[in-house]
Amino acid sequence: MRSMLYGALCALMFSLLTTVVSSAEPAAPNPPDPYAVPEGSTQDYVDFLIKLAKVKPANDAEVAKMREALVEASGKIIAGNPDEKQLTLAVSAKAQALGDDLEKLADFAAELKKVGHHRLARNVRGFALGRKTQIVQITKDTIQDRATELVDFLAEEKVEAGSDIQLAQLAGRMADLSGEPEFTAETYQRLERIFLASDDPRAVNYGKQLEGTVRRVSLVGKPMTLEGNVIGGGPIDLASYKEKVVLVNFFATWCGPCRTEIENLKKLYEQYHDKGFEVVGVSCDSNKELLDKFIEDKSLPWPVVYGENGPSPSIAYYGISGIPQLILIGKDGNVISINARGNALVEELKKQFDQAG
Numbered sequence: 001m002r003s004m005l006y007g008a009l010c011a012l013m014f015s016l017l018t019t020v021v022s023s024a025e026p027a028a029p030n031p032p033d034p035y036a037v038p039e040g041s042t043q044d045y046v047d048f049l050i051k052l053a054k055v056k057p058a059n060d061a062e063v064a065k066m067r068e069a070l071v072e073a074s075g076k077i078i079a080g081n082p083d084e085k086q087l088t089l090a091v092s093a094k095a096q097a098l099g100d101d102l103e104k105l106a107d108f109a110a111e112l113k114k115v116g117h118h119r120l121a122r123n124v125r126g127f128a129l130g131r132k133t134q135i136v137q138i139t140k141d142t143i144q145d146r147a148t149e150l151v152d153f154l155a156e157e158k159v160e161a162g163s164d165i166q167l168a169q170l171a172g173r174m175a176d177l178s179g180e181p182e183f184t185a186e187t188y189q190r191l192e193r194i195f196l197a198s199d200d201p202r203a204v205n206y207g208k209q210l211e212g213t214v215r216r217v218s219l220v221g222k223p224m225t226l227e228g229n230v231i232g233g234g235p236i237d238l239a240s241y242k243e244k245v246v247l248v249n250f251f252a253t254w255c256g257p258c259r260t261e262i263e264n265l266k267k268l269y270e271q272y273h274d275k276g277f278e279v280v281g282v283s284c285d286s287n288k289e290l291l292d293k294f295i296e297d298k299s300l301p302w303p304v305v306y307g308e309n310g311p312s313p314s315i316a317y318y319g320i321s322g323i324p325q326l327i328l329i330g331k332d333g334n335v336i337s338i339n340a341r342g343n344a345l346v347e348e349l350k351k352q353f354d355q356a357g
Contacts, residue, residue: 035065037072042080045073049093070097091120095127100135102128122156126163129153133170144183147174151190159194161202168195168206172213176339185218212319216327219318219335224248224327226282228305228312231295236280236305243331244278245352247340250315250325252284253294258324261341262298268349269301275353276331278302284311284323 034055038048052070057063074094077086091112098104105128113121129150138146150171154164168191175187192214195207226236226248238246249265251258269279279302285291288306295304305312328340328348340348 035062035069037069037076042077042082042086045077045080046082046086046089048073049077049089067097070094087117088120091117091124095124099127099131102132102135105131123163126153126167130163130167130170133174138174140179143174143178144180147171147178147183147187150174151187151194154194155190158200159198159203160200161206164203165195165206168210176217181217181220181338185214188214188217209316209319209321212317213321214319216318216320216338219327219338221334223333224329224335225314226280226305226312227314227317228282228307230303231292231306233303236303238280238329239333241278241280241329242333244276245272245331245349246278246280246329247345248280248282248327248329250282250284250320250323250327252323253290254285255323261324261326262300264342266301268345272349272353273301277349277353280305282312282314284315284320286310 034052038044040048049070052066052073055066057066070093074090074097077090078094082090094108095105098108105124109121109124109128112118112124133146150167154167154171159165159168172188172191175184178184188210192207192210195203195210198204198207224238226238228236230236247265249261251262253259265279269277271277281300281302281304283291283304283306285294291304291306305314307313324341325338326340326345327335328337328345330336330352336352337344337348
């Protein structure tokens with residue numbers, strides 16, 4: 001009995017000792033704070049920014065800490081003696097971190113300009129204008145002013161490819177959404193002149209593309225021409241559709257929204273064709289065989305236009321950059337609408353046929 005008791009006590013003491021020793025072991029060290037800006041050289045701060053870009057914040061508090069770290073590290077780089085690449089990275093990182101605070105972005109741009117970084121200051125101002133469209137609500141009453149603000153900014157000095165083109169595209173989209181054809185045309189005309197005057201060949205090329213866009217947005221009230229051949233037939237001649245209401249549909253077989261629109265057009269074609277409604281498709285496809293198969297599979301009841309050795313030149317001529325693009329031509333041969341899609345097309349067809357005197 002005594003030996004059994006001794007054995008039990010020994011076992012208990014070993015257990016307690018093990019527990020004490022285990023609890024006395026040092027706890028695992030806390031992982032380093034990924035948002036703590038280290039002390040070091042300009043390159044150390046650059047490396048920190050690159051490393052920080054790979055961190056995924058777990059919550060809003062960490063997002064805030066990340067932004068603070070970006071601002072602090074970027075500030076240290078800018079205040080040091082960075083080379084051009086390091087400086088550009090720091091300015092970009094700080095602008096991104098300040099992205100929701102338009103006032104701080106404006107102050108940052110002013111600081112850069114003050115110390116002689118004129119081009120980078122302009123980039124920050126452009127970034128702020130882009131962010132403004134995302135965080136400040138745009139209404140029907142303000143959309144023209146906002147588009148004009150972007151174009152005015154681009155007109156201040158010679159533009160370059162990259163972010164300047166993105167801002168121009170943004171201005172163009174807002175002009176399109178304004179619903180005012182004259183304002184839209186004027187906006188694209190200004191953008192065309194701005195980019196054609198650039199010293200950057202890529203920006204000039206974009207300006208040349210805008211020539212077609214200007215031509216398209218200025219179509220309302222004017223006749224339209226098409227170049228190419230009807231698949232399975234001869235050259236397209238819009239003049240042969242005299243006294244008809246014609247919808248020109250720029251589309252592609254690989255475009256999901258185009259396919260949806262075609263199904264809607266089939267219904268409208270069946271409803272109004274006997275009254276004088278015609279559809280002419282203009283394919284943007286590069287693969288003629290897939291286009292032929294699509295026309296057969298979908299049993300398209302209207303002609304489709306294609307070029308001699310590829311898509312119709314009219315696509316570039318009218319600056320078609322987004323599809324489907326549907327342009328409605330009236331019985332007098334002049335364009336009624338350059339955005340005749342969905343409900344807008346339905347209402348236009350009602351005017352032309354159901355409500356015609």
